[in-house]
Amino acid sequence: MNKRNLLIIAGLAIVVLTGFFILRRDSGSEVAAILTDVKQGQFRVEIETTGELEAKNSVKILGPHQLRNFQIWEVSIQNIISEGTVVKKGDWVATLDRSDFQTKFTAKQIELDKASSKFNQTQLDTALQLRQSRDELINLKYAVEETGIVLEQSKFEPPATIKQAEINMDKAKRAYQQAVENYKIKKNQNIEKMREVNAELRKVQSEYDGMTKVMEAFNVLAPEDGMVIYHKHWDGKPIKAGSRIQMWDPTVATLPDLTVMMSKTYVNEVDVRKVQKGQVVDVGLDAYPDKKLLGSVTSVANVGEQRPNSDAKVFEVMVEIKGTDPTLRPSMTTSNKIVASVVDQALFVPLESLHTEADSITYVIKKNGLNSIKQEVVVGETNANDAVILSGLSVSDRVYLSIPNGIGNSKIELLPELNGKRNKKKAEEPKLAAN
Numbered sequence: 001m002n003k004r005n006l007l008i009i010a011g012l013a014i015v016v017l018t019g020f021f022i023l024r025r026d027s028g029s030e031v032a033a034i035l036t037d038v039k040q041g042q043f044r045v046e047i048e049t050t051g052e053l054e055a056k057n058s059v060k061i062l063g064p065h066q067l068r069n070f071q072i073w074e075v076s077i078q079n080i081i082s083e084g085t086v087v088k089k090g091d092w093v094a095t096l097d098r099s100d101f102q103t104k105f106t107a108k109q110i111e112l113d114k115a116s117s118k119f120n121q122t123q124l125d126t127a128l129q130l131r132q133s134r135d136e137l138i139n140l141k142y143a144v145e146e147t148g149i150v151l152e153q154s155k156f157e158p159p160a161t162i163k164q165a166e167i168n169m170d171k172a173k174r175a176y177q178q179a180v181e182n183y184k185i186k187k188n189q190n191i192e193k194m195r196e197v198n199a200e201l202r203k204v205q206s207e208y209d210g211m212t213k214v215m216e217a218f219n220v221l222a223p224e225d226g227m228v229i230y231h232k233h234w235d236g237k238p239i240k241a242g243s244r245i246q247m248w249d250p251t252v253a254t255l256p257d258l259t260v261m262m263s264k265t266y267v268n269e270v271d272v273r274k275v276q277k278g279q280v281v282d283v284g285l286d287a288y289p290d291k292k293l294l295g296s297v298t299s300v301a302n303v304g305e306q307r308p309n310s311d312a313k314v315f316e317v318m319v320e321i322k323g324t325d326p327t328l329r330p331s332m333t334t335s336n337k338i339v340a341s342v343v344d345q346a347l348f349v350p351l352e353s354l355h356t357e358a359d360s361i362t363y364v365i366k367k368n369g370l371n372s373i374k375q376e377v378v379v380g381e382t383n384a385n386d387a388v389i390l391s392g393l394s395v396s397d398r399v400y401l402s403i404p405n406g407i408g409n410s411k412i413e414l415l416p417e418l419n420g421k422r423n424k425k426k427a428e429e430p431k432l433a434a435n
Contacts, residue, residue, distance in 0.1 A: 035399070035401075036349070038347055038395055039348055039349070042342060042345075042346070043386065044342050046384070047267060047271045047274060047275060049317070049338065051264055051319065052332070053330055053331060054262055055229075055254075055257050055262070056262050057256075058254040059223055059226065060231075061251065063096055063250035067214065067250075068248075073246060075100065075218075077240070077242065077243050077244075077245065078096060079094065080093065080094040080241050083228060083229060083253075085227070086228075087227075087228055089224050089225055091222045092222075094220040094252050095218065096218045096245075096252075098215065101211075101218070102215075105211050108211050111204050111208075115204040119197045122193055123194065129190060133182070137183055140172070147165070148169060224255050226257075227256065228254075229256055229330045231251040231254060238331075258329075262298070262318050262319060263283055263318075264316065264319075265317050265318075265336050266307060266314035267314060268312055269315065272314075272317075275338055276297065279339055281296060281336050282294065282336070282339070283337075284337075287332050293323075294321075295319040295321045295322055297318070299316075300317050343381055346381075347389045348387060349399055350387075350401060352402070353400065362379055365399060366399050372407050373413050374411070375412070376392055376412055376415045377389050377392030378418070
């Protein structure tokens with residue numbers, strides 16, 4: 001064998017070995033890439049949230065809301081009964097700080113004392129004035145009688161004396177008559193004065209009586225029988241000793257009706273469009289992991305809110321628990337799966353197997369014999385793990401969860417129906433631009 005033939009054989013050997021290693025490497029990559037079957041069956045779109053139990057109906061235990069009438073807008077809780085305590089109607093629940101109100105109550109006591117003193121003084125003054133007026137009337141009446149006697153006796157006197165006696169008689173009668181009129185006026189004046197001071201006294205007395213009842217309300221009592229559950233502030237934190245309550249919502253605690261329970265939860269603004277009233281909810285309890293409950297959505301908030309320690313907007317969703325369970329207690333943490341929709345006999349693949357290119361074409365890497373191809377797909381409903389495939393795959397197909405080596409630049413196998421629509425759209429774009 002000559003030297004030329006040896007070189008040809010050596011070159012062929014190198015090519016064969018290089019090809020072998022390349023094929024081996026690609027084969028190893030496909031083996032390393034994870035394949036999964038296209039699944040068929042019931043597909044559930046579920047929204048998972050965390051909630052908190054609360055009673056559907058409850059009786060509020062209120063502090064003295066009348067404090068707004070005295071320009072007191074909030075008070076602090078000095079002491080409160082332990083949460084979860086079962087109380088009877090009229091039992092003590094909490095004691096509120098009286099210090100701000102006590103100052104106003106003391107001032108009202110002083111005002112009441114002044115009004116009472118003024119009433120008594122006015123009563124004494126009017127009684128004295130009317131007594132003096134009555135004595136004056138009696139004296140003037142005696143004066144009239146005396147001048148009458150003098151006039152009777154002067155009929156044998158000279159005419160001038162008789163005339164003087166008649167004048168004195170007229171003066172005495174006029175003085176008596178004027179005193180009678182003055183007495184009536186003075187009596188009416190004193191009656192009105194007594195009415196005025198009496199009205200002021202009754203006003204202050206009524207305010208004092210009302211403040212006395214408010215003072216008693218600082219000892220908060222249970223309005224009904226039940227289990228005490230602390231009221232929560234707007235930030236979701238329960239009140240406690242030292243907390244302040246506002247007078248526009250003076251709720252200290254509640255007495256829940258445990259026969260009908262609700263799970264109060266919040267859904268992210270991205271998912272809230274999928275949630276509707278009446279949807280089924282699978283409810284779990286952190287306290288009882290083995291217990292499974294069934295519920296339904298009863299309301300979805302129309303306006304979003306921002307919860308503490310969160311940048312995303314959320315919407316409040318209320319879920320009513322079906323049936324009665326004695327183990328359920330307010331404030332228990334729940335795990336909720338809201339079943340937004342159910343698709344029967346759907347084809348679906350894991351979300352990890354879906355890929356998108358610059359033209360917004362969604363595709364999967366499908367196993368095709370010994371090779372792999374990029375296959376365009378039409379995606380339907382999605383949940384936290386999987387996506388429904390409406391077109392592009394069959395139940396017998398297998399897809400990769402990641403892109404295998406050597407297929408990154410391959411051409412996508414487009415769906416004929418979608419490709420036709422895209423071509424038609426591209427053909428219409430120049431016409432629209434010209435118009």
